[in-house]
Amino acid sequence: MTSIPRAPLFxxxxxxxPFLWGAATVVSDDLAEFALNSLGARFVGPYVQLAYGSIILSFMSGVLWAFATKASxxxxxxxxxxxxxxxLWAFFMVGGGPTSAAMNLIFGFAGLLMLDFAFSAWxxxxxxxxxLRILLTAVVIACLGLTVMI
Structure with a gap:
C-alpha cells in the first residue's frame, strides 16, 4: 500500500x-443543547451530517469527473x-426524515467507494x-450509522 501524502490525508x-460533530451531538444531549443554543439547529445532530454529506457526494462527483478526463x-x-x-444520488435520495436520509447517505457513500475502486482499477x-477513501468512508458510514441507530 502506498502511503497517503500529508496534504490529502490532513x-x-x-x-x-462535520460528520464527527453531528455524531457527537447525536449521542450527547448536553453537546446538542450547547450546539443548538450557540450555533443553531442546522449544526446539530443529523442535520449537519445530512447537509454536509450531500455536499460531499456532489464534490466527489467532481473528483471522479476529473479522474475520467484521464481516460479515453x-x-x-x-x-x-x-x-x-x-x-444525483444526493439530490434524489437525501430527503424525508433524518433516519431515511442518513440511510440513503450510507448507501451513497458505500456506492461511491465502489466507484472509487472502479476508477482506481482503471x-x-x-x-x-x-x-484514503477506505479510511474516510469507514468513518463517514460509522458516524451516519450512529444517527440511524439513535
Missing part, C-alpha cells in the same frame, strides 16, 4: 469534522457517466487513493 481528515474513448464516456451518480487515480 484535508480528508478535516473533512470528517468508451472508458472516458463510462467514467463521465458514472461520475455524476453520487451527486488506473485513473493516484496509487494512494483507495487507502
Amino acid at each position: 484535508l480528508g481528515l478535516a473533512g470528517l469534522i 474513448g468508451a472508458q472516458a464516456a463510462v467514467g463521465y457517466a458514472l461520475s455524476v451518480v453520487p451527486a 488506473g485513473l487515480t493516484p496509487r494512494w487513493w483507495m487507502a
Whole structure:
C-alpha cells in the first residue's frame, strides 16, 4: 500500500469534522443543547451530517469527473457517466426524515467507494487513493450509522 501524502490525508481528515460533530451531538444531549443554543439547529445532530454529506457526494462527483478526463474513448464516456451518480444520488435520495436520509447517505457513500475502486482499477487515480477513501468512508458510514441507530 502506498502511503497517503500529508496534504490529502490532513484535508480528508478535516473533512470528517462535520460528520464527527453531528455524531457527537447525536449521542450527547448536553453537546446538542450547547450546539443548538450557540450555533443553531442546522449544526446539530443529523442535520449537519445530512447537509454536509450531500455536499460531499456532489464534490466527489467532481473528483471522479476529473479522474475520467484521464481516460479515453468508451472508458472516458463510462467514467463521465458514472461520475455524476453520487451527486444525483444526493439530490434524489437525501430527503424525508433524518433516519431515511442518513440511510440513503450510507448507501451513497458505500456506492461511491465502489466507484472509487472502479476508477482506481482503471488506473485513473493516484496509487494512494483507495487507502484514503477506505479510511474516510469507514468513518463517514460509522458516524451516519450512529444517527440511524439513535
